[in-house]
Amino acid sequence: MQILVNGEPVATDARTLAELCATLGFAQAKVATAVNGSFVASAKREVTPLAPKDEVEIVAPRQGG
Amino acid sequence: MLDIYGELFKSRLLLGTAQYPSPATLRQAVEASSAEIVTVSLRRESARMRAGQGFWELIEDLGVRVLPNTAGCRTAKEAVATAEMARELFGTPWIKLEVIANDDTLQPELFGLVEAATALVAEGFKVLPYTTEDLSAAEKLAAAGCTVLMPWAAPIGSARGLINRDGLKTLRAYFPETTLIVDAGIGAPSQAAEAMELGYDAVLLNTAVAKSGDPVRMAQAFSRAIEAGRLGFEAGLIEPRDMASPSTPVAGTPFFKIDRVS
Numbered sequence: 539m540q541i542l543v544n545g546e547p548v549a550t551d552a553r554t555l556a557e558l559c560a561t562l563g564f565a566q567a568k569v570a571t572a573v574n575g576s577f578v579a580s581a582k583r584e585v586t587p588l589a590p591k592d593e594v595e596i597v598a599p600r601q602g603g
Numbered sequence: 604m605l606d607i608y609g610e611l612f613k614s615r616l617l618l619g620t621a622q623y624p625s626p627a628t629l630r631q632a633v634e635a636s637s638a639e640i641v642t643v644s645l646r647r648e649s650a651r652m653r654a655g656q657g658f659w660e661l662i663e664d665l666g667v668r669v670l671p672n673t674a675g676c677r678t679a680k681e682a683v684a685t686a687e688m689a690r691e692l693f694g695t696p697w698i699k700l701e702v703i704a705n706d707d708t709l710q711p712e713l714f715g716l717v718e719a720a721t722a723l724v725a726e727g728f729k730v731l732p733y734t735t736e737d738l739s740a741a742e743k744l745a746a747a748g749c750t751v752l753m754p755w756a757a758p759i760g761s762a763r764g765l766i767n768r769d770g771l772k773t774l775r776a777y778f779p780e781t782t783l784i785v786d787a788g789i790g791a792p793s794q795a796a797e798a799m800e801l802g803y804d805a806v807l808l809n810t811a812v813a814k815s816g817d818p819v820r821m822a823q824a825f826s827r828a829i830e831a832g833r834l835g836f837e838a839g840l841i842e843p844r845d846m847a848s849p850s851t852p853v854a855g856t857p858f859f860k861i862d863r864v865s
Binding site: 544545562563564567568569570571572575576577579580595596597598599600601602603 | 619620621622629642643644645646647649650654656658659674684689691759810
């Protein structure tokens with residue numbers, strides 16, 4: 539299925555957000571996630587199913603003012 | 604001591620971590636500033652670049668407290684979701700809440716700000732709202748449970764200093780118990796000192812240090828200016844007056860003649 543990850547179209551077979559993060563190499567990374575504009579806690583990624591056209595955000599610490 | 608939601612800090616300078624010429628300069632500038640709190644952000648992580656992971660190692664190594672922001676958020680909903688991600692990512696309930704009205708001024712969108720602050724306080728966040736000197740917005744933020752307010756001096760990155768000095772002075776007078784931090788628009792150490800002389804509790808800045816010719820020296824300059832301004836405020840400034848008033852005693856002036864007194 540086709541979803542958006544950080545604004546970019548991605549084709550994936552991942553059924554859950556946790557699977558998607560693992561596929562993208564973020565399993566051990568310091569990241570936070572949101573699906574369709576709502577925060578998803580790391581503990582909830584495994585029970586968060588993905589559907590076509592979902593908009594996923596994966597963010598990490600960055601410089602800020 | 605600077606009081607942020609009951610936690611006390613010796614330094615009254617909060618320093619941003621963006622725009623430094625190199626990670627090494629950032630590290631040295633933070634150390635030179637004596638800042639105990641630095642602001643950070645969160646951004647989309649690329650699986651290939653993984654820029655955030657290295658940055659986080661640097662920040663952890665500095666051993667300072669982090670204050671994550673919601674920079675770039677345009678709506679309360681975006682700001683709330685960003686704050687929730689930041690809380691998990693950085694392991695802190697502190698959030699520098701920014702809801703931005705437009706690109707030219709980067710001015711706080713006060714209606715969305717109050718809405719987001721209310722929602723986040725209910726979720727247990729310690730909210731540090733980036734606001735203006737507007738009293739009605741400040742009242743609403745305080746009523747929402749914010750015990751720290753961060754009014755701008757001038758638009759972010761503009762280096763214009765305290766463009767509404769009277770407004771900031773009034774805000775200080777209206778909120779004597781609230782921790783007030785001037786955030787954004789500071790360009791020179793003298794401007795930071797001015798904010799401190801008005802009785803502000805702290806100053807938050809980034810660009811003025813990071814984009815200066817020598818960020819490490821400038822960090823030190825701000826640190827001293829803020830300390831000097833605070834000392835000046837605590838000592839109690841004299842009131843300005845229209846006419847001169849001699850500081851040297853008049854009595855006993857040599858060659859004094861009474862007919863020369865106007």
